Amino acid sequence: MHLAIPVDDLTAARHFYGGVLGLPEGRSTDHWVDWNFEGHQLVTHLVPSVPQPAGTSLVERHTVPVPHFGLLLDEVRFHQFAERLRTARVRFDIEPHRRFPGERGEQWTMFFRDPADNAIEIKSFSDETMVFAA
Structure with missing residues (x-):
């Protein structure tokens, strides 16, 4: 991927993605930075104004922000990631929790936001x- x-701020992006999330930084210029997002390339591009989120969608009693992006991790890595975010006092839109327990x-x-929202x-x-089952 x-x-x-x-x-809107590469310094804040570097602090969040590199410092808080612990992602290794790749190539960069004065207007973008590559990040290794668990083996996927995530690029933060500096823009003068960040677009506002489109809205939300209701999923199992939770208001999910749209659009959003993210990763699928194994359960051990998921909980390690959650603990790293808690330690850094990142505010969750939706706290780490088990969804659809006992069901397919x-x-x-978990949902959270970067400094650019x-x-x-x-x-x-x-x-x-x-993951892709109908």
Whole structure:
């Protein structure tokens, strides 16, 4: 996966993605930075004004920010990531929790935002074969 997202402050992006999330920094210029997002290329591009989020969608009693991006991790890595965010006092839009317990598609999920208000979801499926199951 390659994803490019807008940010309005590269210093804040470096602090968040490099310092808080602990992502290794790749190539960069004065207007973009590449990040290794668990083996995927995430690029933060400096833009004069960051677009506002489009809205929300209701999923299992939770208001999910739209648009959002994120990763699928194994359960151990999911909880490590959640603990790193808690330690850094990142505010969650949706706290780490188990969604659809005991059902097809059971998963851990959490939502939070970067300093430019980009919404990020991290999740972990109990059964990875359910990621794309109908």
